[in-house]
Amino acid sequence: EITLEHVREFVFHPLRHNTTGKTRKEVLKTELLRWHPDKFDALIRPKVREEDWPRTKETAGVVARCVTRLM
Numbered sequence: 001e002i003t004l005e006h007v008r009e010f011v012f013h014p015l016r017h018n019t020t021g022k023t024r025k026e027v028l029k030t031e032l033l034r035w036h037p038d039k040f041d042a043l044i045r046p047k048v049r050e051e052d053w054p055r056t057k058e059t060a061g062v063v064a065r066c067v068t069r070l071m
Contacts, residue, residue, distance in 0.1 A: 002059060004070070044060070
């Protein structure tokens, strides 16, 4: 299950390489760009089977909303 708390734990996990030396705001901005629906569609859709795309897109939307709430 994807929850706000799970996304927070993942985004700010100390072993994630892209968080070192960055402020909370910088990390969240990077994540907002990563999970933005247009960017996600362009980068990830070609890698996902067509039958899995609706669920994948829905899940990415949940993550994007959680990251937005963390701002």
